[in-house]
Amino acid sequence: MPRSTAFKLVKLAGIKTETMKVPSSRAPVAAINAEQRSKLDALAQMLQNGVTMAELERQLAGALVATSSPAETVSDSPAPEPQLQDHGTLLARLEAGERALNTGLPLSTAEIAWLIQARPGGERVHRAGVVAIKHGRNCWQLRRSEPV
Incomplete structure (x- = not known):
């Protein structure tokens, strides 16, 4: 993936990088945590599966607008988890999940991760x-799932 695409995905996903000094570099570098990397990996996989950057922008625009506030402050403590995600995004996931269940069509790993909001790790x-x-x-x- 080109570097410019990676930086655009970071911006689209609303990821705030941390600047840190590493021994092999004269200048500070931007760093992300494991959760942010998982988010970027899922977006990159979507691009590899044929989703265009414009489509990603449209999908993420609603989620970013819903979670951003006019006055953001920087704090050392972790941000609180949002209680509910954007209703449009939630509705889109529910509809896509229902279609996937009804049709039985195969899905990519990125699509599964988006639908269940977890990166699949096993069979x-x-x-x-x-x-x-x-x-x-x-x-x-x-x-x-079969009821237990």
């Missing part, structure tokens, strides 16, 4: 009443 991922089953490299299927 089967159970979350929120559904199970994502891995059928091959970057090929998943979403099914309803």
Whole structure:
């Protein structure tokens, strides 16, 4: 991925980098944490799967507007977790999940991560009443979980 694309994804995702000095560089470098990297990896995967930068901008625009405040302050303490995400994004995820369940079409790892809001780590991922089953490299299927 070109460096300019990576920086654009950082900006689109609303990621605040930390500046730090590393021994191999004369100038300070921008650093991100593991959670931010996961977010960037999911966006990069979406681009590799054919989603355009313009489509990503449209998808993320609502989420960024909903979570930003007019007066932001910088603090050493971690930001509190938002209680609810943007209603449009939530509705889009619910509709996409329902379609995936009804059609049974294969989904990419990035699509599964977006739908269940967790990066799949094994052959089967159970979350929120559904199970994502891995059928091959970057090929998943979403099914309803059996009630216990």
